Amino acid sequence: MSLHGKRKEIYKYDAPWTVYAMSWSIRPDKRFRLALGSFVEEYNNKVQLVGLEEESSEFVCRNTFDHPYPTTKIMWIPDTKGVYPDLLATSGDYLRIWRVSDTETRLECLLNNNKNSDFCAPLTSFDWNEVDPNLLGTSSIDTTCTIWGLETGQVLGRVNLVSGHVKTQLIAHDKEVYDIAFSRAGGGRDMFASVGADGSVRMFDLRHLEHSTIIYEDPQRHPLLRLCWNKQDPNYLATMAMDGMEVVILDVRVPCTPVARLNNHRACVNGIAWAPHSSCHICTAADDHQALIWDIQQMPRAIDDPILAYTAEGEINNVQWACTQPDWIAICYNNCLEILRV
Helix, strand or coil, rough: CCCCCCCCCCCEEECCCEEEEEECCCCCCCCEEEEEECCCCCCCEEEEEEECCCCCCCEEEEEEEEEECCCCHHHHHHHCCCCCEEEEEEEEEEEEEEECCCCCCEEEEEEEECCCCCCCCEEEEEEEEEECEEEEEEECCEEEEEEEEEEHHHHHHECEEEEEEEEEEEEECCEEEEEECCCCCCHCCCCEEECCCCEEEEEECCCCCCCCEEEEEEECCCCCCEECCCCCCCCCHHHHHHHHCCEEEECCCCCCCCCCCCCCCCCCEEEEEEEEEEEEEEEEEEEECCEEEECCCCCCCCCCCCEEEEECCCCCCEHHHEECCCCEEEEEEEECCCCCCC
């Protein structure tokens, strides 16, 4: 299976533990590199950086480092040109920024906005702004979202020159906030949305934080766990409820009324990923072992069936669509990572 031969359609990696969080590298020079976070119900957890060896067609673990508690999310810096340091962020008890080199991964900074207490409210998720990689937003079980400013200087010797400060913290929901995501609308820097245990999707603008807009509320007020913006059309986003078997597609121009419901899964949905290159394709993954790709072009007419289905060997915990390689999707189940050519 050399580079010149036909590429395989599926590559698999077995981790030493249950895989939960994962993220595709975005740098142009690190194409088939992913970060994986363990899910072990104790303090000591791990993050592995794995890469596909083009010659052997096998995944190889390049680096493993310790992480306190499981990572709720992992993201590589959204740096498509490779001009920033090679940074990785993780959320758990705090937001941590790591610097990756060929030999080691080093903690650059730990961002904590409860400086005056030993108490920390766990972070459920975060997002890294694509237009301005010096902005990150975190969501927490303490009902708040925090927007962080990051400073990334050049490396002088061994000095850490990545530091961060709180730009703003706001009470976003009436209960726990479970996810946050920046929107590409209005320049892509100032708008973000969040979902939470109160069952609502809320939209915020950093320039006008005195009010927010409720885009959607779950009819049964079930907690909403994830939200995901369409990568090409900033009017659309997808969300899903806790233990829900369907994914709801929303149009911010038509608040409170879903434009589509994707409900072929036979068990609860765990992950949503929009195609990076197309406004009408989305992948959903669930406890029914299925990853489904949908074409939503005919919205608002009902979308009955997916256009592609893949059955894994276990309940799929997460799905990520590679933004720099639109024909590859990553899923994880049990202790396995698989990347699928679509």
